[in-house]
Amino acid sequence: MLFTSYLFIGFVLLTLLLYYSFPKRFQWMILLAASMVFYAYSGWSNLIYIAVTIVSTYFATIQIGKLQNKTEIYIKEHKQELSREERKAYKGTMKKKQRILMVTCLLFNLGILAVMKYTNFTIDNINKIAEMFQKGTISFFDIALPLGISFYTFQTMSYLIDVYRAKHPPENNIFRLALFTSFFPQIIQGPISRFEDLSQTLYGPHDRDRRQIMFGLQRILWGFFKKLVIADRLVIAVNSIINNTDSYDGIYVFLLMILYSIELYADFTGGIDITIGIAQMFGISVRENFERPYFSKSIVEFWRRWHITMGTWFKDYIFYPISVSQPMLKLSKNSRKVLGDALGKRVPVYFATFVTWFATGIWHGASWNFIVWGLLNCLVIIVSQEFTPFYEWFHKHFPYGNTTWYKAFQIMRTFLLMSAIRVLDCYRNVGLTFKMVGTIFTKWNLMDLLQTGWSSLGLTIADYILLFAAVLLVFAVSMLQRSGSVREKIERKGPFAAYMIFLLLFLCILVFGAYGTGYDSNQFIYNQF
Amino acid sequence: MNELLEILQDLHPEIDYDTHTQLVTGKVFDSFDIVTIIAEVNDTFDVTIPAEEIVEKNFDSAKALYALITRLMDED
Numbered sequence: 001m002l003f004t005s006y007l008f009i010g011f012v013l014l015t016l017l018l019y020y021s022f023p024k025r026f027q028w029m030i031l032l033a034a035s036m037v038f039y040a041y042s043g044w045s046n047l048i049y050i051a052v053t054i055v056s057t058y059f060a061t062i063q064i065g066k067l068q069n070k071t072e073i074y075i076k077e078h079k080q081e082l083s084r085e086e087r088k089a090y091k092g093t094m095k096k097k098q099r100i101l102m103v104t105c106l107l108f109n110l111g112i113l114a115v116m117k118y119t120n121f122t123i124d125n126i127n128k129i130a131e132m133f134q135k136g137t138i139s140f141f142d143i144a145l146p147l148g149i150s151f152y153t154f155q156t157m158s159y160l161i162d163v164y165r166a167k168h169p170p171e172n173n174i175f176r177l178a179l180f181t182s183f184f185p186q187i188i189q190g191p192i193s194r195f196e197d198l199s200q201t202l203y204g205p206h207d208r209d210r211r212q213i214m215f216g217l218q219r220i221l222w223g224f225f226k227k228l229v230i231a232d233r234l235v236i237a238v239n240s241i242i243n244n245t246d247s248y249d250g251i252y253v254f255l256l257m258i259l260y261s262i263e264l265y266a267d268f269t270g271g272i273d274i275t276i277g278i279a280q281m282f283g284i285s286v287r288e289n290f291e292r293p294y295f296s297k298s299i300v301e302f303w304r305r306w307h308i309t310m311g312t313w314f315k316d317y318i319f320y321p322i323s324v325s326q327p328m329l330k331l332s333k334n335s336r337k338v339l340g341d342a343l344g345k346r347v348p349v350y351f352a353t354f355v356t357w358f359a360t361g362i363w364h365g366a367s368w369n370f371i372v373w374g375l376l377n378c379l380v381i382i383v384s385q386e387f388t389p390f391y392e393w394f395h396k397h398f399p400y401g402n403t404t405w406y407k408a409f410q411i412m413r414t415f416l417l418m419s420a421i422r423v424l425d426c427y428r429n430v431g432l433t434f435k436m437v438g439t440i441f442t443k444w445n446l447m448d449l450l451q452t453g454w455s456s457l458g459l460t461i462a463d464y465i466l467l468f469a470a471v472l473l474v475f476a477v478s479m480l481q482r483s484g485s486v487r488e489k490i491e492r493k494g495p496f497a498a499y500m501i502f503l504l505l506f507l508c509i510l511v512f513g514a515y516g517t518g519y520d521s522n523q524f525i526y527n528q529f
Numbered sequence: 530m531n532e533l534l535e536i537l538q539d540l541h542p543e544i545d546y547d548t549h550t551q552l553v554t555g556k557v558f559d560s561f562d563i564v565t566i567i568a569e570v571n572d573t574f575d576v577t578i579p580a581e582e583i584v585e586k587n588f589d590s591a592k593a594l595y596a597l598i599t600r601l602m603d604e605d
Contacts, residue, residue, distance in 0.1 A: 167581065300559065316580075320560070320563075320564070321580040323564040323567070324578060324579065324580055324583070326577070329567075329571050329577065332568040332571075333572065345565055345568055346561075348564070348568070349564045349565065
């Protein structure tokens, strides 16, 4: 059910109506029922996969919780009799049992994700090797990827690990856990919520708060604007360039870099605006996933501000556990002995960074272009880390770091670097991507683009003007956001001004949204992950 | 505490660790710094800071970090 379809809008309105009509204690059950309907709409069989993940996570966490309680009670009751060493040994034994449960459940659910998402990728690679040795090939599996499997698997994994870490107790009601796992606005493209955050508001009860509903609606409209007016219009030019590699090289690839970055931003942040807006209408707070990422001055900062919930997930559950594990601490000691203090201590951090970015790449998709994309991000981060002393020296001798021009240069540099790496996402083929990016430096066809090329990409002059105005509006809103919520600012102008502004936005979506002949309302880019 | 301050000074000599209370939330420390601190603490104090203890409140000030180290040493 596409977020931008009439069916989905009707579905949300009906759910909202039921949600606020029934007694408050039933609100979360209505959300669960709606989430199940939403999910079943993608295919009945998909329900089996998500149900298996919910049930396995539920039983594992309940058992872990029981073991934690048992440990606590036993230690309390035998405090006097047990020596410190005995207490430690008992805790160790119990923790080991919990770890076995946690790891088993983790591998089980990751196994489902791996089989569903990576089987054909593995077969494809085996076949390529087999072809090299002129051996027979294996047939591909006919598997449809269950909706949102990467997102809900990661969400339940964080829940499981947090229970194991005793960050919060397990949820005793399996249906409440099912709602956390399947909450329909966020299941297909995130944000990847943590139980300790989402559970604060997910289960209600919620009064019908007119202001929150209005704010939610406004956020949804803004999301629709970005998706339908910008992303779904830009995708036409983007696809024209991607699908015609013979005609569109050189400056067109540079144009693709810029247009795709804007499209992805409008598409992904638009989708998240719709998600957060819908949740807000139900009185539920969902974590923000973006913090004006294109204003970042370095790639490290960019990743703190883009797809935040995914970044923090990988940091908390992969990067840190690897970095501070005993083997890594041992590696740190040994590498310092061999390579010296300065370089040696960075070896384990870089190793963990490599693993994290490899995992981030492959999470995005079962293909080499995503893996290379992840590793290129890793490379840029490590190189910039290694260049830190040079930057410090530079800023000491050339103190322009705080000037507006230098900051603008840093922002532009980060944007172009991220955009260049992202071209891998466009061509979906590593060799082709490098070849096409290479033509930016070898083929000089700027005049071709300026004279006739721009009009051959499927957009009219009116489309370009509209896109320019819309992007300018998004930029202006981003600038305004720096000093606080734009919706609150509009609210302070009074109800009439607020209604007029959002009526105008609504009309803009109706009039300028990319519909009709030649346009298709497209699936959100992040739905495929 | 002095040993810990030495570790932290090595990383960011420009910071006054007696008064700064937003080392993580104020984005002074990034994830690379945190991992470096953990490795140094492991060397100096012979204590392992587990991943679940890597939360803002434990790393936002030198005092909080020292309290964490002391607690983990006691638990050992």
